[in-house]
Amino acid sequence: MPDTPSREATVQRQDTFISFGSFRLDRAGRLLLKDGVPVRIGSRALDLLIVLTDRAGEVVGRHALLDLVWRDVVVDEAAVRVHIASLRRALGDGQDGARYIVNVAGRGYSFVAPITQVEPEESPAAAPAALRATIRPPAPPRPLIGRGRVIESLSELLLARRFVSIIGAGGIGKTSVATAITDRLRTQFGEENVVFTDLGAISEAALVPGAIVAAVGCALSGADPATGLLDFLADKRMLIVLDSCEHLIDAASRLAADLFRQAPGVHLLVTSRESLRVEGETVHLLSALASPVEDVPSAAEALATPAVQLFMERAASGGFLGALTDGDAPIVAEICRRTDGIALGIELAASRVGTYGIRGVADLLAGSAELRLVGRRNVAPRHRTLQAMLDWSYNLLSEEERRILARLSVFIGLFTMEAACAVAGEAEPATPGVATIVASLVDKSLLWVDAAEGRVFYRLLDMTRVYAAAKLEEFGEGRQVALRHARHFAELFRKLGLEHGAYAEIGRHAPHVGNLRKALEWSFAEQEHRAIGVDLAADAAPLFLGLWLLGECRHWSRLALDSIPAAGGFSQREARLLEALAVSSMHTRGNTDEVSQAIERGLNLAEEDGAGLPQMRLLAGLNLFLTRLGHFDSALAAARRCAAIAERSGALSDRIIAEWLLAAAHHIAGNQAEALEHCQRGFTLEAGLGRLEINLFGYDHRLRASIGLARLLWLRGSPETACRLALEVIEEGARLPPPGNYSMATAHAIPILLWSGRTAEAAEHIELAIVHSERHSLRPNAAWSRALKGEWLLLEGNPVAAADTLREAIAALRREQQHMVLPAASRAMAEALARTGRHDEARATIEEALSSAQALGQLFWLPDLLRTQGEIMLRGPHPDSAAAEALLRRSIGHARDQAASGWELKAALPLARLLRRQGRQVEAHAILEAIWQGLAETSGSADLVEAAEILVALRS
Structure with missing residues (x-):
């Protein structure tokens, strides 16, 4: 017996009706009736029934069934088993002794019930084909990624409110969510009382009631199916899904409202691109799937979002065998963002990963190929491509709506109603207002609303914008x-x-x-x-x-x-x-x-x-520029020019700015007492005005003044207060926009912590500063931060790592011409070299740093550079105590000239140690005691701890 049935024979018998048991099958009309009532049955299951009844009594192999039922579609044999099981459930096979289909092990399936041929006139009138198509539920849903909470909450809402509409853009997943909800609620209503009606399969409003009649499975008579349907459902408890209502919105709205009022046991679940706007409706706007918020997410960060999870799941289904890597994660995240989290767009893109790879798919989408990618064949045509999905929506628009949508494609991202009216409006008074059409496009889910800071913005999804832009060119209005x-x-x-x-x-x-x-x-x-x-x-x-x-x-x-x-x-x-x-x-x-x-x-x-203010801003920038170059005297001259402008203007804010500029300039020029006076005067003036919020050349000027005050307090002998203020300004810099403020705060406040020996507090902020500057491409600040890390390593007792880090940082500082901080980095480098036994390099490095600072007039750094040179003289195989003492005394002298007791103490400590070793305790005590008595605070730094210990030892 041949295994494959004749297709010609099958076609010849399609026009006949057959009867078996209590069932009648209309092959041509594709309708199965039981006791005259339509049976809800899947399309594939019905195909299987037709093929098996055509070969009743014969064994039809699985391969033959695949060839006949799934023509030109690649599926596996498991699909046959799934749909045979569905068919048996629909027929009640095995119940009350009824047997229709048997499985012949190793061979296939056979239809075994007696069949009677029925003439067409004996068959009951069949429902129109368009209506029969509506009773086919969608394919069994795959697990929905990122929709679990929505499905759960909407299921509860539907039970409580009875009438819920799921609204959203095409392809966002409305039908999938609705199908999952019906599956979840089947036990609540019973299998026979859950009805799925696909209104997308019909095009005429008059057929809407009949579509629901066919889905519900009630046999009605009379000219008005709506009235009969309402009477039939009046005392029934059912869940009815009305899927894809947007093109029949008026008819669907009327019938849904009537069902809600007159059938209190009926629960309605609607999917549409716009709400029905009738009494009883509860609207849920289905959101897009969330994508990574990080610009450069790791694989773990990307996979924590449902959009990327869906992408990778569909990519695997399409033959991609790899895992998501950190290198590919940003690409996948961008693909998901480009599709705006629309499930269909993500699925279509991911389905090509097996062929093109992740980067290849990204290249495809760069050319707007996503509109043409073809998806699964077993879905409605309007869902097979994004182009078809958008065509479906576009064709439902009026001519005015189409033109306005096309014009709105010129916007990138968010735009206001004012912008829409200005750009997309018409001069002709007869044209409907843009605002009205925008509202209509929002209702139809073609425009999204985004409320931010109490303002309303609109935006087109990226794929919609690409589609509409092509329409704009067709209208010839692009330019x-x-x-x-x-x-x-x-x-x-x-x-x-x-x-x-x-x-x-x-x-x-x-x-x-x-x-x-x-x-x-x-x-x-x-x-x-x-x-x-x-x-x-x-x-x-x-x-x-x-x-x-x-x-x-x-x-x-x-x-x-x-x-x-x-x-x-x-x-x-x-x-x-x-x-x-x-x-x-x-x-x-x-x-x-x-x-x-x-x-x-x-x-x-x-x-x-x-003009005063532009000059002040530019002079502030010039002051900053010259300071960074290391031209401290010229920077002071720029600050004085700014003060002269402020004096002429008489504005209090100008005077405050000028005082703080003078403070910063005097500080770096080495005039600490005068700098502190200007700084405090600026804060005093500000107290009468309120916090001054102004950025000059990318920096908050008040924050810069606060940093300067912290440095001045340390230099003037108040390390405890200075460190506390340093930590405060670092935290404030992190809060203030733009990002340069945090970089400035860390670059100039962390040294205070290092000067004080508070390395534990400095460590965390140094690492954060490096990450911050690299994230925002602030190359100069990145070099500063790495130099600070080198100093920290030195203080932590790791001179080898410190030297390596400082060498790289110094090269970067020179490239960026950051000569302001180069002396400090070079000083630390010289000390690190000395501690690793490279004495000649250490001496050459510190001599070069001193020579450069003196040539540029950088008096600020001389005390610390001279101190380090003196300490280097004491290291190595041939210490020079006399030269070291002279250098340390010079350091103290320069620090005293600057009124910088902090620098004085740093140089006095190694000098006191040297004098003690030489038996000159009285001199050592006199030097330290004089400085100690002039300090404002005697705690807050490692230098003060050591000084106190030496003084106690010298007094005993």
């Missing part, structure tokens, strides 16, 4: 809309009037960054519209700086400056751009000629105009 977009944001930022340094509230404007970039790119690409780009770059520079997007700020500032035609006279735009260029370049490229030239050009323009 016109881009011009509107650029002009709107140029006008917006002109009105905002953002100020350089006013960063306290800058974060509220961050949602505009994506559109700002888009407008700048378009403007500078269009020669005739570059003026828009210049204005926008100048007005938006404070936003880029405030968000610490330094590379972008530098790029747009340079491009705008190159686009300004050469012309005489003051240019406010040019001055703002020069300041932005100087700030961004200094923090990203170091102390380059580009920075100094930008500052000097900006100062010349500001002086021509006589």
